[in-house]
């Protein structure tokens with residue numbers, strides 16, 4: 001499931017001392033579209049590379065967690081998704097903002113499972129975050145989740161993250177009760193990252 005560009009910098013799994021910021025993909029890192037199936041459709045949102053650079057400088061790992069139900073619905077070939085993610089990783093690395101890993105859920109929406117299985121892979125399930133934590137020795141209690149939909153924030157809360165934040169750069173407006181479902185709402189990733197950094201250094205080393 002992980003298509004991370006490089007895991008070289010990660011501490012050995014099991015140390016569980018490393019903090020991460022989990023980032024949603026569409027509407028948070030890149031412009032949201034109906035279906036992104038080609039590298040040329042990847043458009044990084046303004047300020048994203050700088051925000052990631054700042055998080056990395058503060059010691060956070062950067063892990064993308066994205067729902068990609070188009071795969072289970074037969075609308076997106078996994079090889080195409082891999083090419084898109086390689087392009088995203090390459091583009092950010094070229095901007096000095098490499099990603100540590102990308103996790104995706106191919107699973108279809110399932111309201112019943114989302115209500116009864118908080119650890120489901122698909123957000124609002126916490127499965128991708130839990131898997132990343134296990135595979136990369138991440139400390140969830142010191143980590144943050146940032147996305148553009150309430151289900152992103154819920155996934156962060158279910159995973160036990162220190163904070164779950166929302167940004168307004170997605171296509172869909174946030175629902176009226178979004179403020180109750182997140183620990184903060186910001187205009188864009190830069191704003192959310194300023195909040196993360198204001199909380200102090202990620203604990204651990």
Ligand SMILES: [Mg+2]
Nearest residue numbers: 024026027148
């Ligand atoms: Mg999104």
